[in-house]
Amino acid sequence: xxxxxxxxxxxxxxxxxxxxxxxxxxxxxxxxxxxxxxxxxxxxxxxxxxxxxxxxxxxxxxxxxxxxxxxxxxxxxxxxxxxxxxxxxxxxxxxxxxxxxxxxxxxxxxxxxxxx
Amino acid sequence: xxxxxxxxxxxxxxxxxxxxxxxxxxxxxxxxxxxxxxxxxxxxxxxxxxxxxxxxxxxxxxxxxxxxxxxxxxxxxxxxxxxxxxxxxxxxxxxxxxxxxxxxxxxxxxxxxxx
Numbered sequence: 001x002x003x004x005x006x007x008x009x010x011x012x013x014x015x016x017x018x019x020x021x022x023x024x025x026x027x028x029x030x031x032x033x034x035x036x037x038x039x040x041x042x043x044x045x046x047x048x049x050x051x052x053x054x055x056x057x058x059x060x061x062x063x064x065x066x067x068x069x070x071x072x073x074x075x076x077x078x079x080x081x082x083x084x085x086x087x088x089x090x091x092x093x094x095x096x097x098x099x100x101x102x103x104x105x106x107x108x109x110x111x112x113x114x115x116x
Numbered sequence: 117x118x119x120x121x122x123x124x125x126x127x128x129x130x131x132x133x134x135x136x137x138x139x140x141x142x143x144x145x146x147x148x149x150x151x152x153x154x155x156x157x158x159x160x161x162x163x164x165x166x167x168x169x170x171x172x173x174x175x176x177x178x179x180x181x182x183x184x185x186x187x188x189x190x191x192x193x194x195x196x197x198x199x200x201x202x203x204x205x206x207x208x209x210x211x212x213x214x215x216x217x218x219x220x221x222x223x224x225x226x227x228x229x230x231x
Binding site for chain 1: 174218222
């Protein structure tokens, strides 16, 4: 089974609107971390937001928030007030285990296009 | 600029050859990670080093090897190259160690083309 599933290969959103990018994960480990990364067309990978499996609150970083639904094993990224510069590939990732020495799993990504 | 440097930026070589990719982590980071991004396989975790020791291994082929040196820079060696090894190779670094966000900061990548 896929560890990380991103079911939306591509999405469009109007500038200034909010958009949700879906991510579901599969693990039996009670300790894990979930990450979102942005990859603009220039190619670099940019860390956006992190959610730990034991975190009680949904993570937020500026216009980014992570809608963490543990029972459903989903970790959707919400971008509020989209900007043209948000057009990029977005990757969801997971690391299992209680330390930082475990494999990292990435989803296949969602290409977001923000329309003016 | 993430603070992670990778050289070279582009590499073009032939099948059967061997290449070395180099990564310098951010100052203070002890962990280095290597990833391969290709069109058909997506982003694949290859290997992680922490303070000179291998700590996690992903889908790294036997033809590939890596090491982290005492000054914490890392090299990824790819040998007996095949057409399918053409990809963007990323290095990332993090503080490492304790559980938590341990944010990884990615370098700009090395674009490898095998002809």
